[in-house]
Amino acid sequence: xxxxxxxxxxxxxxxxxxxxxxxxxxxxVSSSLSQRSxxxxxxEEEEGEEGEEGDEGGYEESEGxxxxxxxxxxxxxxESETTSDADDNLYRLPTGAHxxxxxxxxxxxxxxxxxxxxxxxxxxxxxxxxRAGSHALVKTPVDLKIFMxxxxxxxxxxxxxxxxEIGNAVNFNGLPRLWEFEPHLAEIERYGSLPLxxxxxxxxxxxVGICLHTSNFYGIVLRxxxxxxxxxxxxxxxxxxxxxxxxxxxxxHSGRVLSVPLDQGxxxxxxxxxxxxxxxxxxxxxRHARPGHAKTGES
Numbered sequence: 001x002x003x004x005x006x007x008x009x010x011x012x013x014x015x016x017x018x019x020x021x022x023x024x025x026x027x028x029v030s031s032s033l034s035q036r037s038x039x040x041x042x043x044e045e046e047e048g049e050e051g052e053e054g055d056e057g058g059y060e061e062s063e064g065x066x067x068x069x070x071x072x073x074x075x076x077x078x079e080s081e082t083t084s085d086a087d088d089n090l091y092r093l094p095t096g097a098h099x100x101x102x103x104x105x106x107x108x109x110x111x112x113x114x115x116x117x118x119x120x121x122x123x124x125x126x127x128x129x130x131r132a133g134s135h136a137l138v139k140t141p142v143d144l145k146i147f148m149x150x151x152x153x154x155x156x157x158x159x160x161x162x163x164x165e166i167g168n169a170v171n172f173n174g175l176p177r178l179w180e181f182e183p184h185l186a187e188i189e190r191y192g193s194l195p196l197x198x199x200x201x202x203x204x205x206x207x208v209g210i211c212l213h214t215s216n217f218y219g220i221v222l223r224x225x226x227x228x229x230x231x232x233x234x235x236x237x238x239x240x241x242x243x244x245x246x247x248x249x250x251x252x253h254s255g256r257v258l259s260v261p262l263d264q265g266x267x268x269x270x271x272x273x274x275x276x277x278x279x280x281x282x283x284x285x286x287r288h289a290r291p292g293h294a295k296t297g298e299s
Contacts, residue, residue: 096128096284096285096286097247097249097284097285097286097287098188098282098283098284098285099245099246099247099249099250099252099282099283099285100187100188100281100282101223101244101245101252101278101279101280101281101282102223102244102245102278102280103223103280104133104178104221104222104223104280105222105223105224105225106135106179107221107222107223107224107277108134108135108137108138108217108218108219108220108221108222109217109219109220109222109257109258109259109277110213110214110215110216110217110219110220110257110258110259110260110261110262111211111212111213111214111219111220111257111258111262112211112212112220112222112255112256112257112258112277112279113153113157113209113210113211113255113256113257113258114153114209114210114244114252114253114254114255114278114279115152115153115154115207115208115209115210115241115252115253115255116202116207116208116210116250116251116252116253116283117202117205117206117207117208117250117251117252117253118202118203118204118205118206118249118250119204119205119248119249119250119251120204120205121204122204122248122249122287122288123204123287123288123289123290124201124202124203124204124206124287124288125201125202125249125250125285125286125287125288126199126200126201126202126285126286126288127199127200127201127202127208127283127284127285128196128199128284128285128286129193129194129196129282129283129284130146130193130194130196130210130212130281130282130283130284131188131191131192131193131194131281131282131283131284132175132191132192132194132212132220132221132279132280132281133175133176133177133178133190133191133192133220133221133280133281134175134176134177134178134214134216134218134219134220134221135177135178135218135219135221136177136178136179136218137177137218138175138177138216138218138219139216139218140173140175140177140216141171141172141173142171142172142175142214142215142216142219143168143169143170143171143172143214143215143262144167144168144169144172144175144194144195144212144213144214144215144219144262145165145167145168145212145213145262146165146166146167146168146194146195146196146210146211146212146213147163147164147165147166147210147211147213148163148164148166148200148208148209148210148211149162149163149164149208149209149211150206150208150209151207151208151209152207152208152209152253153209153210153211153255153256154209154241154255156209157255157256157266157268158266158267158268159266160265160266163209163211163266165197166196166197166198166200167194167195167196167197168195169195172195174192174193174194174195175192175214175219175220176190176191176192178190178221188282188284191281191282193284194212201288202250207253209255210279211258211266212279213258213262214261214262215261215262215263216261217261221280221281222257222277222278222279222280223238223244223277223278223279223280224237224238224277224278225237225238226238226244226278238254238276238277238278239254239276240254240276241253241254241255241276242254242276244278244279245278245279249285249287250283250285252278252279252283254276254277254278254279255276255277255279256272256273256275256276256277257272257275257277259271259272
């Protein structure tokens with residue numbers, strides 16, 4: 001097994017179709033995240049052909065005109081009310097929510113770091129789920145581990161002792177295989193729920209780092225580009241620690257990638273250390289009631 005991952009171009013990587021885009025932006029992310037052995041290349045080309053034919057992996061080709069990338073959105077659903085184990089005076093409101101990220105680019109990696117920050121103007125949240133996907137070329141199933149670190153991921157990417165494991169799975173088939181820029185990727189149900197061992201709270205203004213790590217270099221899909229501000233339009237590279245998606249209660253921040261497989265742990269890879277990417281998927285959460293509210297969450 002090679003120890004490096006392959007960085008696909010944003011539009012039309014090897015073994016899968018292009019769905020259009022800005023060629024100038026493609027050049028910014030076309031350099032390789034890693035180099036693979038010739039055997040790996042052959043394997044991935046063969047699987048790419050299978051993906052194009054749509055005969056395995058659950059990939060469904062979208063038809064019609066290409067749609068614009070949707071912005072992050074929040075969907076609400078009824079959820080039973082529970083009290084927090086951490087604080088008997090802290091109550092969840094009886095309504096859950098989802099933050100769905102912007103659609104992904106044609107990028108994937110063994111794993112990634114990203115941060116979740118609870119709004120300082122709110123009363124905190126409980127994270128109840130994380131949803132993600134794999135690239136269409138991934139060889140499933142994959143092994144997967146999920147970690148968290150209070151205070152964020154910055155400066156901890158090589159320090160295994162700074163991370164708490166909050167979920168794991170062997171031979172996991174719960175990550176859907178996705179092409180880039182699929183219009184329906186803004187739907188929370190399109191992503192697969194990761195096996196969290198328990199919910200966790202984030203206090204107002206607090207940041208929690210998340211690490212997702214798999215056994216395959218196409219294991220976790222990511223986003224490399226963001227929309228440029230101003231009237232010129234176009235896209236540009238995502239930079240370090242910036243807000244990539246947000247709603248009124250939480251914000252997500254970019255982080256580094258893991259360029260080695262799961263069994264090699266938190267290992268630095270110099271060639272990709274300066275690159276930052278956005279998590280692509282969904283976050284399920286429940287916001288907390290204001291102090292003094294009844295357990296019903298009523299105003």
